[in-house]
Amino acid sequence: MRWLLLKDLQILKRSPLQLTLLVLYPIVIALLVGFAMTRGSEDPTVALYNAMPAGESLGFGGEEVDGNEIRDQLCDRVDCVDADSTAEAKEMVESGEATAAVIVPEDLGEKIRSLASLTPQSPEIQIIVNGSDAVENRVTDDRIESMLGEANLLLAKRLSEGAKQYLDLILKGGQFDLLGQQIEVLGLQKSEQILKKIEPKLPPGTDKEQLQRAVRFAHLATDNLDLAGPLLTAITEPIKADKVEVGDQAPSLDTFAIGVTVAFALMFVTVLLVAGSLALEKEENAFTRLTAGLVSRIQILVGKVGLGTVVGFAVSLILMVGLGLFVGIEWGRTPYWLLALIFGAAAFSAAGAALGAAAREVRAATLAAVMICLPVALLSLVPDDAVGPAIETAINLVSALFPFRPALDAITGGLEISGPNVWLPLLHLAILTTAYSLLARLALRRF
């Protein structure tokens, strides 16, 4: 059987079109996708119009948030371009110069300060995006959203610190600045002490009872308000910790893009190669001669599936390493995605063999391969929530019958620990390999 495999490789070497496809396809795809992905992760340009008076402090309750802090936060994540008016910012987005604009209104500081007052207003920032660039929009949206999240967090923290100072004031007492006037606040602890001192001097009666109640309240309030301080900080902290973690991890959008690229290449290369190569045996008339006492049909089949698995694996490995030059691949998980590539290549090979055996002609096999692979692969990529439940079931069924979706799941699962489970799609691929091999064997009866 190794002679058959050797012969197939020799033929492949002499087929310039196929060989070019096999070598160039993964390289070109890797370059294209790699560039697209690295470009996509560049910082988007955002036009910023800051109408807030320069250097205005967003202070409240003694805590200060400089307006420039928000600007720094935003421009840390995106490339900022300054605009001089709302209209100019809008124009920059429309012309494509910027993917989004952020308008900081004049009264932002006022509204933020109002948060600490008795009549709080919600501070708003205006965001303008261009609807025509969906992908870039998403990136920009993500950035702005995370920036706003952090700005909100910063405000919440400042607010809680301000609130804590008020609490301290109520608890321990002290000076309080209100509209330029110094106000002396007594504080609950002192009130309690004073009340306790007065209490024994009062004659028994209703007044004494009232006083005792006031002492108990002051005592309870002091104890409980002591807890409120740490609680306020606690509310703001966990959210912040979460944000940082998400930012550090490799975005799973990259993993998905790698998975789709590699699964597509693996599918096309393998299915086309095996289907064509098996149909060629018929076209060159060699099949009857081979099966006339030299080798069995099973051996021919195993040889073809072996050829596809070896070549498909090699091509997808090159592609993977090529993509690894552009985007972060977790090399520690190499054994997992190597398994995914091997199982995927085997399943696509078996599917190709079934196609080739059914088509019996190289041209027909090639055409059938493209016409089946492409739509099924695209169907497998339709997100679940994009269609109704009936269509979703139909799509899932079709996707499960073809190796593309399990191969994609296995590759992405192999690449990322937080991705789909690897073992289930691997099992799925093994079942498909067996099923398609049996179909191919059946079709070879009438080959």
Place this chain on the structure above:
Amino acid sequence: MDPQETKLALAARAVTKAFDGRQALDGIDFEVAAGEVVALIGPNGAGKTTLLSILAGISEPDSGEVSGDGVAWVPQQAALYRRLSVRENLLLFAHLQHDAGQTDEAPEAMVDRMLELTGLADRADDRVGTLSGGNQQRVNIAIGLMAGPSVLLLDEPSVGLDPAQRERLWGFVLSLVGEGTAVAFSTHDIQEAERYAERIVVVAEGDGLFSGTADELRQAVEAGGGPSGDLETSFLAFLRERGH
């Protein structure tokens, strides 16, 4: 043919084969003596290819018996990889036949011998796809000869060859007969049958109508009141007479 006198290389008795309910072979008898050259002649669809492939053991008859050892079969169309060179094709099949236990000869030695035999040693590294039809057929036949068969079955070996190529091919094939290999070939060309075969078997609609020399065929026609003259006319008259 008297089996007492001559050793049979190959025999088929009452062989039937149907495809989708249509009878391709209808209880045909056929035999080849050792070292004999037999032509199977008949119109297209007569069942020649079906019979030869059953004799070669490639397909199973529905009923009837087939016996014969060391049978090699050469398909009608060259069963070769056109993108591989002559040597690579020969080497592949030499290895496969060696691994299948059909020959003990070392594959490399076998290839050299076949290149010598076909006279294609100087074209050994040319791709088969660049060879003429006649040379492709030589390589095709050479592969059939590798295991040293006692009977060589050739299915329409000269189709698509010009007269000069055809003559060279037969020169090559008949030189094998000299070494004791029997040959059974199918053709629908009566002249080719008369020229190269010792015996002619006429097949039509899956049945054997006649077996004998060309002269005997001519006589059989004339005895039946048919026209005398060239063999082609006799042959056509013979078929017409029997309703074909």
